[in-house]
Amino acid sequence: MADSTPLTVSPAPHVGGLISSARLNWSLALSLLPASAWGVFLFGFPALQVLAVAAATALVADAAASLAWGRAVLRDGSAAVTGLLIGMLMPPAVPLYVPAAASAFGIIVVKQSFGGLGRNWMNPALGGVVFALFSWADAATRWLPARGTPAGTAAAPLAALRSALAGGAQPTGGVLSALGARGYPWSSLDGRVVSWVNVHVLSAVGLSLPGGVFDLLVGNIPGRIGDVSVPLLMLGAAFLLARRVIRWQVPVAYLASFLVAAQVFGGLPMGRGWFAGAALFQLFCGSVVLGAFFMATDPVTSPLTRGGRVAYGICLGLLTFLLRYFGTPGFGVPLAILLGNCISPLLDKIARPRAASPRKAVVQ
Amino acid sequence: MLVGLCPAAAVTGRVIDALWMSLGMAFVLILTSLSRVILHLLLDAPGSAGSGSRESGLLGSRWLGVLFLAACFTASFEVIMGAFAPQESAALGIYVPLLAVNCIVLERLADGSPRRAIQENGARIFRALGAAASRGAAFAVALVLISVVRETLGSGTITLFPLGAFGGTIVVSGISAAPARALLFAGGGFLCLGYLAGLVRLAGRLRNRRPRAAGEAGAQ
Amino acid sequence: MSFLGIILTFSLVDNVVLTRLLGICPCVGAPGGMRATASTAAATGLLMSVSALAAWALETYVLLPLGLDFLKTPAFVLAVACIAGLLDLAARRAVPQLLRAAGVPVAAVAFNCATLGVVLIAAKGGFTALQSLVVGLSAGAGFFIALTVLTAIREKLDVEQVPEWLRGLPLHLISAGLLAYAFLAFDRAFLSRIFQGW
Numbered sequence: 001m002a003d004s005t006p007l008t009v010s011p012a013p014h015v016g017g018l019i020s021s022a023r024l025n026w027s028l029a030l031s032l033l034p035a036s037a038w039g040v041f042l043f044g045f046p047a048l049q050v051l052a053v054a055a056a057t058a059l060v061a062d063a064a065a066s067l068a069w070g071r072a073v074l075r076d077g078s079a080a081v082t083g084l085l086i087g088m089l090m091p092p093a094v095p096l097y098v099p100a101a102a103s104a105f106g107i108i109v110v111k112q113s114f115g116g117l118g119r120n121w122m123n124p125a126l127g128g129v130v131f132a133l134f135s136w137a138d139a140a141t142r143w144l145p146a147r148g149t150p151a152g153t154a155a156a157p158l159a160a161l162r163s164a165l166a167g168g169a170q171p172t173g174g175v176l177s178a179l180g181a182r183g184y185p186w187s188s189l190d191g192r193v194v195s196w197v198n199v200h201v202l203s204a205v206g207l208s209l210p211g212g213v214f215d216l217l218v219g220n221i222p223g224r225i226g227d228v229s230v231p232l233l234m235l236g237a238a239f240l241l242a243r244r245v246i247r248w249q250v251p252v253a254y255l256a257s258f259l260v261a262a263q264v265f266g267g268l269p270m271g272r273g274w275f276a277g278a279a280l281f282q283l284f285c286g287s288v289v290l291g292a293f294f295m296a297t298d299p300v301t302s303p304l305t306r307g308g309r310v311a312y313g314i315c316l317g318l319l320t321f322l323l324r325y326f327g328t329p330g331f332g333v334p335l336a337i338l339l340g341n342c343i344s345p346l347l348d349k350i351a352r353p354r355a356a357s358p359r360k361a362v363v364q
Numbered sequence: 365m366l367v368g369l370c371p372a373a374a375v376t377g378r379v380i381d382a383l384w385m386s387l388g389m390a391f392v393l394i395l396t397s398l399s400r401v402i403l404h405l406l407l408d409a410p411g412s413a414g415s416g417s418r419e420s421g422l423l424g425s426r427w428l429g430v431l432f433l434a435a436c437f438t439a440s441f442e443v444i445m446g447a448f449a450p451q452e453s454a455a456l457g458i459y460v461p462l463l464a465v466n467c468i469v470l471e472r473l474a475d476g477s478p479r480r481a482i483q484e485n486g487a488r489i490f491r492a493l494g495a496a497a498s499r500g501a502a503f504a505v506a507l508v509l510i511s512v513v514r515e516t517l518g519s520g521t522i523t524l525f526p527l528g529a530f531g532g533t534i535v536v537s538g539i540s541a542a543p544a545r546a547l548l549f550a551g552g553g554f555l556c557l558g559y560l561a562g563l564v565r566l567a568g569r570l571r572n573r574r575p576r577a578a579g580e581a582g583a584q
Numbered sequence: 585m586s587f588l589g590i591i592l593t594f595s596l597v598d599n600v601v602l603t604r605l606l607g608i609c610p611c612v613g614a615p616g617g618m619r620a621t622a623s624t625a626a627a628t629g630l631l632m633s634v635s636a637l638a639a640w641a642l643e644t645y646v647l648l649p650l651g652l653d654f655l656k657t658p659a660f661v662l663a664v665a666c667i668a669g670l671l672d673l674a675a676r677r678a679v680p681q682l683l684r685a686a687g688v689p690v691a692a693v694a695f696n697c698a699t700l701g702v703v704l705i706a707a708k709g710g711f712t713a714l715q716s717l718v719v720g721l722s723a724g725a726g727f728f729i730a731l732t733v734l735t736a737i738r739e740k741l742d743v744e745q746v747p748e749w750l751r752g753l754p755l756h757l758i759s760a761g762l763l764a765y766a767f768l769a770f771d772r773a774f775l776s777r778i779f780q781g782w
Contacts, residue, residue, distance in 0.1 A: 069747050101544065109555065113758055115746040121737055122762050130765055135544035323769055326777040335769035342766050345736035349618065371697045374605035428665055435658035443654050458704040461657040462606070465697045549768065550603050554761030562747075562754035569749065 021117065025077035027245045029084060031236030032294065036088055038232050039225035043092035043144045047225045051087035053096050057103035058083030065112035078117050082106060085125035085294065088226020089287065089334065093142035102132035122341045123301045126334045133331070140330050143222040146215065148187030154222040157285045159329050160184050175278040176210040190215040216284045227287040237293035246297040249306060253313025254292040254320075259283060261321035288320060291333040301341045308344070308351040315347075316340045371462045372507055373553040375455075378523040382511035383504075384452050388441045388460055390500030392467045395437045397496035400430055400471070401489050431468050438464040470499055510556040518547035587718055589775065590711075594722035596770040600698050601730035602763060604705075607698025621735040622728075629724020631671055631699050635664045636706040636720030643707045660703050668699075698727055734760060 040047045062079035086102045106128025114120040133140040143154035155163075161175055164182045180186070193214040202208055215221055219229030227233070240246045259279045266277020283289065296302060296316055303312050316336055324332030372389070375381045442460050446453045453460065515522055520540025523533050546552060600606050607628070639660050647653050702723040706716045737759050746755055 095542070097542070109758065110762065113747070113750055114741070114755065115744050119744040119746065121740060121759070122766075127762060127765070130768070131544075131546050134549070134765070134768060135546040136542055137545070319769075323774075327769055327774050328771065331769070335766065338766035339769060342733050342737070342763050345740040346733055349736050349739075370608045371604075371606050371701065431661055431665065432658055435661040439655055439657040442657065458701055458708065461660075461704055462697050462701055464657060464661060465700055546765070549764065550605055551761040551764035551768075553605055554608075554757050554764055558750075558754045558757030558761060561757060562750045565754070566749040 021078065022076040024245055025081045027240060027243055028081045028294070029077060031239045031245075032081070032084055032088065032226065034232040034235055035226050035229050035290070036084065038219060038229040039088065039092070042147060042220065042228065043225060046144065047092040049096060050090050050092060050094060050099050050225060051084065054087030054090065054099035054103050055080055055083030057100045058086065058107050061104045061107040062112070065108050066116065069112065071116055076117070079107060082111070082125045082128075085226070086128055088290065089125065089129045089224050091140065091142045091223075092144045092225050094139045095136070095142075098132050098136050098139045101135065102128035104128075105131045118300050121301060121345060123295055123298055123337060126295060126338050126341075130331070130334050130338060145185070146187055146220045146222055148189050148220070149185040155184075156222050156330070157184070157216070157281075158324070162329055174210060175281050176212045176216075180211050184212070186212045186215050187220055190220065216281070219284075221285070223285070224287060227290040230284050230289050233289045233293065237289075240293070240297075246293065247309070249309040250296050250302055250313040250316075251292040253310045254296055254316045255283070255288070257314045257317025258288060258292075258320050259317075261318055265321070266325070282324070286324065286330075287333040291320070291337050292316075295337055296340065301344060303344045303347045303351065305348060305351040308347040311347055311351070312340055312344055315343065369466075369503065369506055369557060371459055372466060372503075373510055373557045374550065375459050376507060376511035376514050376553060376556070377518070377548050378455075378515050378521075379508065379511045380452065380523045380525060381456060382507040383525070384445065384449065384456065385459065385463070386500070386504030386507050388438070388445065388463050389466065389503050390497070391441050392434055392437045392463050393470065393496045393500045393503075394493060396430060396434045396467055396471065397492045398489065399433050401492040403429075405485055405488065427468070427472075430471065431464065434464040434467045435461075438467075470503070506560060510553070510560060513556055514547050514552055517544050518552060519543050519545070586779075587715070589779065590715060590718050591722045591725075592770075592775055592778075593772075594702075594719050595726035595729065596767070597772060597775055598705075599726040599730055599767060599770075600702060600723045601727060601734075602760070602767045604701060606701040607696055607727055608757070608760060617739070618732070618735055621731050625724070625728035625731045627671065627675070628696075628699060628727055629721065631664070631668055632702045632724045632727070633717050633720030634667050634671075635660075635699055635703045636716040636723075637713060638663045638667060639703040639707045640711065640713055640716035656704075656707065660700065660707070664699055664703060698723075730760075730763070733763060737763075 036051060040051070058079045083103050086106060087099055090099050090102070106124035106126075109131075110122050110127035111117070111120045111124040141156075141159070143156055145154040157179065160179055160182070164178055190213075191211060194209050194211050198208045217231070219231065221228055237246075237251070241248060259282075262277045262282045263279035264275055264277065266279065266282065267274065268277075296313065303309050319336035319339055320332050323336050327335065372382075372385050375385055438461055441463070442453070445460065512522065516536055517539065520536050520543040521533050522536065547556075594600075598604065601608055642659055642663055643653075643656065647656055647659060652659075702720055705723075706719045709719070711719060734756065738756055741755055741759070750758070
């Protein structure tokens with residue numbers, strides 16, 4: 001059969017010409033380092049193992065797939081970033097075959113089967129993580145306790161909140177008081193800091209902070225390796241935004257719609273009425289910040305048009321709200337972004353219906 | 365051809381389900397093929413070449429009749445299976461009746477392939493039987509392959525017919541401690557089907573390359 | 585089951601294509617664009633709803649009273665075929681230009697594994713007449729969602745340089761698989777929590 005590979009004029013989901021792929025990926029890796037270092041600091045050697053296994057498997061799988069399918073092995077660090085993200089999305093005490101399988105699946109099935117860098121429509125890290133954590137469901141909750149809390153009591157705040165509310169008791173105060181009332185183990189440092197602030201600063205104004213605010217803000221809570229420390233993630237995100245590696249439309253739309261939905265509707269399932277959801281609590285727990293800045297902004301899997309991106313962000317925010325409140329615990333952000341990936345080609349079609357229809361551009 | 369597998373791939377969670385589906389498919393395929401040929405011989409003018417080349421759209425009465433026949437044979441297989449293996453029948457649920465539609469898809473695809481005209485009635489019947497049997501066999505191989513992969517990696521077992529002392533389930537040690545259950549979901553079925561389709565194409569391509577290489581070697 | 589429950593179950597949780605693996609044939613086989621997809625899905629949805637109702641009627645008034653439940657496969661097949669034929673006739677009279685644009689005999693494409701599958705599921709579930717209709721409509725809506733998303737993905741894939749052995753059908757199936765994994769977001773627990781929460 002004659003070589004009939006059509007000359008493809010791709011609508012270029014490649015990052016705009018100013019930034020090379022390598023620079024993009026190394027910037028991403030750099031911006032993720034503070035948060036992952038914090039995760040290792042918090043959870044110790046197991047976390048480091050998970051990160052290392054995930055990254056190594058991703059690199060090996062990428063090289064193997066590239067060689068097997070006759071493509072040049074890319075040295076642009078995209079596999080390393082995927083591996084790092086997969087590791088950061090894992091609970092720290094998972095058995096090591098889980099991140100390995102996640103990396104292998106993500107790289108081979110989600111990315112390389114579609115042609116490698118730039119051609120996949122689903123985020124490889126999230127695809128791998130969802131596959132692995134659904135495969136080994138008990139691994140999804142292998143938390144480790146935070147620093148300064150007694151061992152053997154680890155439970156992620158979101159999950160603890162859900163079980164606290166499932167008890168049916170009406171929380172009288174905020175979510176943190178509800179958690180505290182159920183004996184959620186905040187760290188001793190948190191206890192000291194919060195009581196100091198309450199006594200010396202806020203008593204003058206008549207307010208008082210519930211226990212746990214410090215832990216939550218700093219990121220000293222059980223959670224996935226890379227998503228516990230929101231300040232460090234924000235630092236990395238600011239770095240990426242400053243270098244123009246990611247665009248602001250998607251994360252801003254995502255976070256704004258999520259926070260609004262959480263604040264307006266979040267109190268309803270808990271029986272606390274409208275506009276009474278704990279939006280900030282939701283922001284600091286779970287992978288929302290990690291997802292919004294580092295995974296939803298992936299230029300390969302998000303829409304190309306500006307309008308499409310804003311719509312994408314809003315969809316993601318609303319989906320995350322829905323899935324976090326009603327879906328499988330711990331999978332809110334990953335599944336929401338995956339669903340967003342699925343509709344992103346559709347959003348592109350809606351945003352620019354006839355211009356440069358890709359099928360017409362194929363020269364036979 | 366592989367498109368016809370899609371619904372059946374939904375029940376490849378266990379090898380035994382795949383085996384029963386293949387059995388059912390072969391049953392329906394052979395009987396339907398046979399009936400088609402016999403009806404064609406009885407009803408059509410002698411000397412007309414090919415069978416099924418005349419149809420007025422998918423819902424032409426000819427194909428409708430074949431579909432109805434396939435549905436009847438499927439219903440009989442359902443009854444037989446319900447009698448011999450009620451749990452399996454319940455496990456397979458709605459997918460056994462869907463064999464009728466699968467069968468039609470495969471028959472239509474098979475009609476597309478060119479054949480030389482055979483005038484002998486008996487030979488026609490044998491050819492139809494052989495073709496149906498080979499389609500059924502290909503279906504079975506594909507289905508069993510997918511189910512072996514999915515069940516081994518997805519639950520660490522291989523479930524077969526119980527025979528005497530053999531309970532019917534082989535446990536694959538090592539994987540069964542922590543199987544990748546996501547493969548048992550619908551997505552796993554699609555993925556296995558997709559990769560199987562790709563591998564079939566790859567195999568075909570490799571096979572095409574070899575005679576050409578042999579031809580070049582012979583020409584030198 | 586409440587109507588909202590039925591709608592959510594059959595369009596999202598138990599999606600005909602993505603959970604039951606039915607009806608993928610028109611998604612991956614026919615190389616139509618978005619317009620062909622939309623017309624196929626609309627026709628299939630209509631066929632599904634009317635057939636579900638017809639199947640309910642058949643099951644309740646003919647098959648069960650006469651003890652002929654084992655004949656349901658041929659009976660449903662006949663019923664769906666008749667309805668598909670009627671739909672085809674109606675479409676030819678009412679919107680011939682749509683058929684020309686789509687380029688396929690709409691009724692022919694609509695009658696596939698998905699339709700019969702939905703009919704069987706509806707007949708099994710012990711629904712009332714109106715509920716069966718809603719089941720068919722919701723399944724059609726789910727079919728439409730899956731078909732549209734897959735077509736958009738397919739059109740994006742068509743212009744990419746994918747591995748040759750995976751080009752076309754294999755990658756469409758793999759994409760359907762990944763989409764099915766994403767749809768794991770909608771499961772029965774999700775549904776029950778929505779109804780509890782309010």
